[in-house]
Amino acid sequence: MIKITYSIFARKDLAPDIVRSRWMDEHGDMVRRFSEKLRLARYVQTLRTPHRLEGVMAASRNQPAQYPFGMAELYWRSREDLEWSFTDADARECYRQLLEDEKRFAERTEWMPWIGAEHVVIDGEVTHE
Template structure:
Protein backbone atom coordinates (compact mmCIF):
# COMPACT_ATOMS: atom_id res chain seq x y z
CA UNK A 1 0.00 0.00 0.00
CA UNK A 2 1.33 3.43 -1.00
CA UNK A 3 0.02 6.54 0.71
CA UNK A 4 0.22 10.24 -0.04
CA UNK A 5 0.11 12.42 3.06
CA UNK A 6 -0.92 16.00 2.25
CA UNK A 7 -0.65 18.44 5.18
CA UNK A 8 -2.92 21.36 4.38
CA UNK A 9 -2.89 25.02 5.26
CA UNK A 10 -6.01 26.94 4.30
CA UNK A 11 -5.94 30.06 2.19
CA UNK A 12 -5.65 33.13 4.45
CA UNK A 13 -8.95 34.44 3.06
CA UNK A 14 -10.86 31.46 4.53
CA UNK A 15 -11.95 30.92 8.11
CA UNK A 16 -11.24 27.48 9.56
CA UNK A 17 -14.95 26.61 9.29
CA UNK A 18 -15.17 27.78 5.67
CA UNK A 19 -12.05 25.75 4.82
CA UNK A 20 -13.39 22.58 6.43
CA UNK A 21 -16.81 23.03 4.83
CA UNK A 22 -15.41 23.49 1.33
CA UNK A 23 -12.97 20.61 1.74
CA UNK A 24 -15.72 18.21 2.93
CA UNK A 25 -18.75 19.37 0.96
CA UNK A 26 -17.15 20.36 -2.35
CA UNK A 27 -13.70 18.81 -2.73
CA UNK A 28 -14.39 15.38 -1.20
CA UNK A 29 -17.11 14.55 -3.76
CA UNK A 30 -14.71 15.57 -6.56
CA UNK A 31 -12.06 13.19 -5.24
CA UNK A 32 -14.61 10.41 -4.83
CA UNK A 33 -15.82 10.85 -8.42
CA UNK A 34 -12.28 10.81 -9.81
CA UNK A 35 -10.92 8.02 -7.59
CA UNK A 36 -11.52 5.26 -10.16
CA UNK A 37 -9.63 7.15 -12.90
CA UNK A 38 -6.75 7.76 -10.47
CA UNK A 39 -6.94 4.25 -8.98
CA UNK A 40 -7.25 5.74 -5.50
CA UNK A 41 -8.11 2.90 -3.12
CA UNK A 42 -8.88 5.08 -0.09
CA UNK A 43 -9.21 8.78 0.72
CA UNK A 44 -9.31 10.12 4.28
CA UNK A 45 -9.70 13.69 5.51
CA UNK A 46 -8.46 14.56 9.00
CA UNK A 47 -9.83 17.94 10.03
CA UNK A 48 -7.85 19.88 12.62
CA UNK A 49 -9.48 20.50 15.98
CA UNK A 50 -9.57 23.87 17.68
CA UNK A 51 -8.21 22.74 21.03
CA UNK A 52 -6.11 24.35 23.77
CA UNK A 53 -4.10 21.14 23.70
CA UNK A 54 -2.61 22.24 20.36
CA UNK A 55 -0.63 25.09 21.93
CA UNK A 56 0.63 22.90 24.77
CA UNK A 57 1.69 20.10 22.43
CA UNK A 58 3.44 22.51 20.04
CA UNK A 59 5.24 24.27 22.91
CA UNK A 60 6.45 20.99 24.44
CA UNK A 61 8.16 20.09 21.17
CA UNK A 62 9.02 23.56 19.83
CA UNK A 63 6.93 22.53 16.81
CA UNK A 64 5.82 24.54 13.82
CA UNK A 65 2.25 25.89 13.73
CA UNK A 66 -0.36 23.22 13.15
CA UNK A 67 -1.92 22.33 9.83
CA UNK A 68 -5.61 22.94 9.14
CA UNK A 69 -5.99 19.33 8.08
CA UNK A 70 -4.35 16.25 6.61
CA UNK A 71 -5.48 14.35 3.54
CA UNK A 72 -4.42 10.75 3.02
CA UNK A 73 -4.74 9.09 -0.38
CA UNK A 74 -3.98 5.40 -0.76
CA UNK A 75 -3.02 3.27 -3.77
CA UNK A 76 -2.97 -0.53 -3.61
CA UNK A 77 0.40 -0.73 -5.37
CA UNK A 78 3.19 1.29 -6.94
CA UNK A 79 1.80 0.16 -10.32
CA UNK A 80 -1.51 1.85 -9.51
CA UNK A 81 0.28 5.03 -8.46
CA UNK A 82 2.41 5.00 -11.61
CA UNK A 83 -0.78 4.56 -13.66
CA UNK A 84 -2.27 7.61 -11.92
CA UNK A 85 0.81 9.63 -12.88
CA UNK A 86 0.93 8.58 -16.55
CA UNK A 87 -2.53 7.67 -17.89
CA UNK A 88 -4.20 10.47 -19.89
CA UNK A 89 -7.58 10.17 -18.13
CA UNK A 90 -5.86 10.03 -14.73
CA UNK A 91 -3.76 13.10 -15.53
CA UNK A 92 -6.92 14.98 -16.53
CA UNK A 93 -8.63 13.95 -13.28
CA UNK A 94 -5.58 15.00 -11.27
CA UNK A 95 -5.48 18.39 -13.02
CA UNK A 96 -9.16 18.93 -12.16
CA UNK A 97 -8.47 18.20 -8.50
CA UNK A 98 -5.48 20.56 -8.45
CA UNK A 99 -7.59 23.31 -10.00
CA UNK A 100 -10.11 22.89 -7.19
CA UNK A 101 -7.39 22.71 -4.49
CA UNK A 102 -6.26 26.21 -5.49
CA UNK A 103 -9.67 27.48 -4.29
CA UNK A 104 -9.12 26.54 -0.64
CA UNK A 105 -5.57 25.27 0.03
CA UNK A 106 -2.53 27.51 0.42
CA UNK A 107 -0.39 25.18 -1.69
CA UNK A 108 2.86 27.09 -1.12
CA UNK A 109 2.57 26.60 2.66
CA UNK A 110 1.30 23.02 2.51
CA UNK A 111 3.40 19.88 2.40
CA UNK A 112 3.04 16.44 0.85
CA UNK A 113 4.97 13.21 0.73
CA UNK A 114 4.52 9.64 -0.47
CA UNK A 115 5.06 6.99 2.20
CA UNK A 116 4.91 3.28 2.84
CA UNK A 117 3.36 2.57 6.23
CA UNK A 118 5.23 0.50 8.79
CA UNK A 119 2.73 -0.14 11.61
CA UNK A 120 4.11 -0.37 15.12
CA UNK A 121 0.90 -0.64 17.17
CA UNK A 122 -2.45 -1.90 15.92
Protein backbone atom coordinates in the same frame (compact mmCIF):
# COMPACT_ATOMS: atom_id res chain seq x y z
CA MET B 1 -0.64 0.06 0.49
CA ILE B 2 1.19 3.18 -0.57
CA LYS B 3 -0.09 6.67 0.17
CA ILE B 4 0.40 10.35 -0.45
CA THR B 5 -0.10 12.63 2.55
CA TYR B 6 -0.96 16.32 2.30
CA SER B 7 -1.10 18.86 5.10
CA ILE B 8 -3.91 21.26 4.22
CA PHE B 9 -3.37 24.92 5.12
CA ALA B 10 -6.52 27.01 4.74
CA ARG B 11 -6.65 30.14 2.64
CA LYS B 12 -6.35 33.06 5.03
CA ASP B 13 -9.07 35.05 3.23
CA LEU B 14 -11.78 32.43 3.89
CA ALA B 15 -13.82 31.61 6.99
CA PRO B 16 -13.09 28.15 8.45
CA ASP B 17 -16.60 26.86 7.72
CA ILE B 18 -16.19 27.74 4.04
CA VAL B 19 -12.79 26.04 3.88
CA ARG B 20 -14.21 22.95 5.59
CA SER B 21 -17.16 22.74 3.19
CA ARG B 22 -15.07 23.29 0.07
CA TRP B 23 -12.43 20.79 1.14
CA MET B 24 -14.34 18.07 2.95
CA ASP B 25 -17.63 18.16 1.05
CA GLU B 26 -17.02 19.49 -2.46
CA HIS B 27 -13.39 18.44 -2.97
CA GLY B 28 -14.06 15.12 -1.22
CA ASP B 29 -16.87 14.45 -3.71
CA MET B 30 -14.50 15.20 -6.60
CA VAL B 31 -11.96 12.70 -5.26
CA ARG B 32 -14.75 10.13 -4.88
CA ARG B 33 -15.88 10.70 -8.50
CA PHE B 34 -12.29 10.39 -9.79
CA SER B 35 -11.29 7.47 -7.55
CA GLU B 36 -11.67 4.77 -10.21
CA LYS B 37 -9.69 6.70 -12.84
CA LEU B 38 -6.96 7.38 -10.24
CA ARG B 39 -7.04 3.75 -9.02
CA LEU B 40 -7.48 5.00 -5.46
CA ALA B 41 -8.06 2.37 -2.80
CA ARG B 42 -8.85 4.82 0.01
CA TYR B 43 -9.14 8.55 0.73
CA VAL B 44 -9.09 9.97 4.26
CA GLN B 45 -9.61 13.58 5.37
CA THR B 46 -8.62 14.49 8.92
CA LEU B 47 -9.91 17.81 10.19
CA ARG B 48 -7.80 19.39 12.92
CA THR B 49 -9.72 19.69 16.19
CA PRO B 50 -7.83 22.30 18.27
CA HIS B 51 -6.92 21.36 21.82
CA ARG B 52 -4.81 23.07 24.49
CA LEU B 53 -2.37 20.14 24.46
CA GLU B 54 -1.21 21.15 20.96
CA GLY B 55 0.63 24.13 22.47
CA VAL B 56 2.15 21.92 25.14
CA MET B 57 3.36 19.42 22.53
CA ALA B 58 4.80 22.19 20.31
CA ALA B 59 6.59 23.77 23.26
CA SER B 60 8.07 20.42 24.34
CA ARG B 61 9.67 20.21 20.90
CA ASN B 62 10.77 23.88 20.86
CA GLN B 63 8.60 24.40 17.79
CA PRO B 64 6.32 27.30 16.89
CA ALA B 65 2.63 26.45 17.03
CA GLN B 66 1.79 26.36 13.32
CA TYR B 67 -1.06 24.00 12.61
CA PRO B 68 -2.56 22.79 9.36
CA PHE B 69 -6.30 22.96 8.85
CA GLY B 70 -6.22 19.23 8.32
CA MET B 71 -4.60 16.35 6.51
CA ALA B 72 -5.55 14.35 3.42
CA GLU B 73 -4.34 10.83 2.69
CA LEU B 74 -4.73 9.12 -0.69
CA TYR B 75 -4.03 5.37 -0.76
CA TRP B 76 -3.20 2.96 -3.59
CA ARG B 77 -2.96 -0.82 -3.36
CA SER B 78 0.49 -0.79 -4.98
CA ARG B 79 3.29 1.50 -6.10
CA GLU B 80 2.43 0.43 -9.66
CA ASP B 81 -1.13 1.78 -9.31
CA LEU B 82 0.22 5.06 -7.96
CA GLU B 83 2.76 5.38 -10.78
CA TRP B 84 0.12 4.45 -13.38
CA SER B 85 -2.14 7.23 -12.08
CA PHE B 86 0.55 9.78 -12.93
CA THR B 87 1.07 8.49 -16.47
CA ASP B 88 -2.48 7.75 -17.68
CA ALA B 89 -3.95 10.71 -19.60
CA ASP B 90 -7.41 10.49 -17.97
CA ALA B 91 -5.91 10.24 -14.49
CA ARG B 92 -3.61 13.19 -15.16
CA GLU B 93 -6.63 15.26 -16.18
CA CYS B 94 -8.31 14.31 -12.88
CA TYR B 95 -5.21 15.46 -10.99
CA ARG B 96 -5.23 18.73 -12.94
CA GLN B 97 -8.86 19.36 -11.96
CA LEU B 98 -8.20 18.45 -8.32
CA LEU B 99 -5.18 20.75 -8.18
CA GLU B 100 -7.22 23.59 -9.65
CA ASP B 101 -10.02 22.95 -7.13
CA GLU B 102 -7.56 23.05 -4.20
CA LYS B 103 -6.98 26.73 -4.96
CA ARG B 104 -10.55 27.37 -3.76
CA PHE B 105 -9.66 26.45 -0.16
CA ALA B 106 -5.92 25.86 0.35
CA GLU B 107 -2.82 28.08 0.39
CA ARG B 108 -0.70 26.76 -2.45
CA THR B 109 2.63 27.83 -0.98
CA GLU B 110 2.35 26.14 2.40
CA TRP B 111 2.26 22.41 1.76
CA MET B 112 4.15 19.70 -0.01
CA PRO B 113 2.73 16.21 -0.55
CA TRP B 114 4.93 13.26 0.28
CA ILE B 115 4.77 9.53 -0.46
CA GLY B 116 5.05 6.85 2.18
CA ALA B 117 4.10 3.34 3.25
CA GLU B 118 2.43 2.79 6.61
CA HIS B 119 3.99 0.71 9.34
CA VAL B 120 1.15 -0.04 11.74
CA VAL B 121 2.34 -0.48 15.31
CA ILE B 122 -1.03 -0.46 17.12
CA ASP B 123 -4.26 -1.21 15.28
CA GLY B 124 -7.04 -0.78 17.83
CA GLU B 125 -6.56 -4.17 19.44
CA VAL B 126 -4.90 -2.90 22.62
CA THR B 127 -7.14 -2.65 25.67
CA HIS B 128 -6.42 -0.30 28.54
CA GLU B 129 -7.32 -1.20 32.11
